Amino acid sequence: MKRILIIEDDPMICHELKLLLDDHGYEGIILEDFEHALDSILKIRPDLILLDIQIPYLDGEILLQRLRAVSNIPVIMVTSKNTQLDEALSISYGADDYITKPYVPNILLLRIGAVLKRMDVSTDKIFYKDLTFYCRKGILANGKEEIILTKNEMIIFNYLLMHPSCIVSRDELMTELWNNDEFINDNALTVNISRLRRKLKEVGYADAICTKKGQGYLLL
Amino acid sequence: MNFFLYLKDHLFFFLFRLLFFVLLFLLFFAFKVPFDCFIAIFILCTFVDFFSFFYDYFRRRSFYKALYLQVSKLDQAYLVLEMISQPEFYEGKFLWQILYDINKSMRENVLGYERRMQSYQAYIEMWVHEVKIPLATLTLMVKNHPGKFDKKVTSELKRLEDYVDQVLYYARCENASEDYLIQEVDLAKVIKNVGLKNMNDLLESKIDYLVDPISFHVLTDSKWLEFILEQIINNSIKYKRDIPNSYIHITAFEEENGIVLSILDNGIGIKASDINQVFHKSFTGTNGRKVSKSTGMGLFIAKSMCEKLGHHISIESKDQEYTKVTILFSRNQYYDVLK
Known part of the structure; x- marks a missing residue:
């Protein structure tokens, strides 16, 4: 810590x-x-x-x-x-x-x-279960297939990965996105999260992002 | 100074001179002095008189003319004594001394005010810094202890902070202090910081913050520019229209004279009758009267700050359609050469 x-x-x-x-x-x-x-x-x-x-x-x-x-x-x-x-x-x-x-x-x-x-310079690759996340390129790979994330999805996923076992509020995600010059609105955030979920489902992690009502999201 | 008016001013002397000649004539007549002698004395006297008047007139004229010219030319007329030398003649010396004393007393007076202003400004600065500490504590407390009114408390705290900042920048730009630092600033970064700071208000009022890719650097003080942009964006939030797709569109482009930053919103706009006055102090106009929070200070302070920084701010609008504020950052040839 x-x-x-x-x-x-x-x-x-x-x-x-x-x-x-x-x-x-x-x-x-x-x-x-x-x-x-x-x-x-x-x-x-x-x-x-x-x-x-x-x-x-x-x-x-x-x-x-x-x-x-x-x-x-x-x-x-x-x-x-x-x-x-x-x-x-x-x-x-x-x-x-x-x-x-x-x-x-x-x-x-x-x-x-x-x-x-x-x-900490060694943050090019982050591992999540059996997936490898190349955060510079925004690619999620599990050995067999590769999924390309959009910039927004990449920022969200990266932020969730950096805060393991913490509930991340929408507000925090929003701040992170805006800080990366992605000035999106509430609807767009919801859309991006559901797209990210769909992509994670394709590699076998359908319920990776869990919604905590009124608090935010948790990466399981 | 006019010579005839000057002579008129000496009317008494001429009357006495006339009386003198009448008496002299009578005296010469009584003593039977030849008339030619009287004429000779008369011509001689008149000649000497005129000569001495001319001399006196020109001596004075050079001093008074310089004084008059400098006073009308100088934009701070009280500095006139620095520009003229002390005259040779007694009356002028006397006047010069009096002007000097008046000037001194005025300067002491102004200095007193200046000191009071400075100490007042210092107090405001200190007060603002002090008040920001409990504000910071409160913001942290809201975050750490979530409760029922988080959003409302956060937005009220934000309002409080905005007003406190306004006091600070008003004090800074009203005084002659030079509290800014001109550097090469990345416009995109300033726009991002302003966005982040006002993110909650923008999301809450469902206004989209649309920023074009901007890669310009301008010469300015980034803190001041952030404050100026915040005033503009706060206005856009305050005066939004009740339509589903409200937005603020920020873009920048290069012009002949420099770089232009434009902030466009599709809010309620400003009436043509009000637009020329929006930068005036305490002006609230038709829109301001609809919104109770309006103080009429935001744009006034923004304009004075722009003037200090050497930027040109302007506004255009169409009622019920849009408001567009543009800031021109003039090109600085001197700096280009230095670079």
Whole structure:
């Protein structure tokens, strides 16, 4: 499980962020000791850091600079400072991404996923039971036959595969699609899911995508 | 300065001079001085008088003329003292000193206001950042603890956030501060971010977000541009028509003058009588009165921001048919050369 360190001085946000991360297949850790922030980070060795700019003792940007001198743990700046200048500065200090508060939780999760994926280069092929999914090409193969998925189906299937045994809401799928420049509407999402189901049925997995009423979809 | 008016201003002197000659004439007559002598003195005096008047007139004229010209030419007339040198004659020196004192007092006054504005803006910035923290907490809480009113709470939170942003950008563009950073920005990315941020509202109001493939880069501040686009898209959502296929169509193309971004919706449109005023502050018009949420600030702020960034924003519409907003990003030859 990927461990994500939350560096943020507002206790309510810390708590809710941790809940959000824990609910979505990550382990959220809250940084307690701001005075020795750098040492704590190096001790915890997280996979990713969510860093606020306005934190006690050290400015977030200075902490980032000092961290970059010794480590290249991915860092996403999460802050309410929203000028382009702040963003450009943070990126130049070595942040991997920059999100302004208040963020849409789905978008935050998406950005976290994207940064972690960038670190992990070996995601060309994903296996699902006896199927191989080539996510770059959008081809689903089971040794005998190959099925070509459209871009939308590919995005949906990939997202479901990345969140095994999690209920994925329509909202999350929609965000993922829009994030890939596919600005589709509700009907189109329903159509795409039923097409994806039909294609999975052809390779013998008729009930792979299960609908949880009012919550979303689950890849069995 | 007119010489005759100047002489007229010295009418008293001439009257006294006339009296002087009358008395002199009487005196010469009493002492039996020859008449020729009187004529000689009269001519000499008149000559000297005119000469000294001319001299005085031109000395003054060069100062007053410069003063008058600069005041009418300068667009900030109070800077006039920087443009003219101190005159040689006493009266001018005196006037110059008074102008200087007035100017100083005005500058102190303006500076006071400027400081107050700046501290007010700083306060607004701080307040907005502070208020965004509980907003972020609330958004996370809605996501983490699903309940009955999720959609409504999320959309109300979004509205709150939009209004807070409006305050921030209003404060930024009304003040002379330079809070933006011009960079080469990918238009497609900006359009995507705006779409993502407003996805729920768009889906909720069943408006299709149609984006043509766009591969242009423009010189702008991406945060500001996102805010500007959001104002336009919010309007499209607010003023949609009750028809089954509502849409917002975004496209961009290259023109002679630069790159044009066009946002077209098939909403209720704007009446011809209102269209010239939509960018005015607090203008709500016929449409605004139908929708209670209208503040008339969105497009005004968008326009002022475009002006600051050097973009040209324009709008065209047909009542009950469409509204089309276009933003022109002018080509920057200086930048092209540098690149």
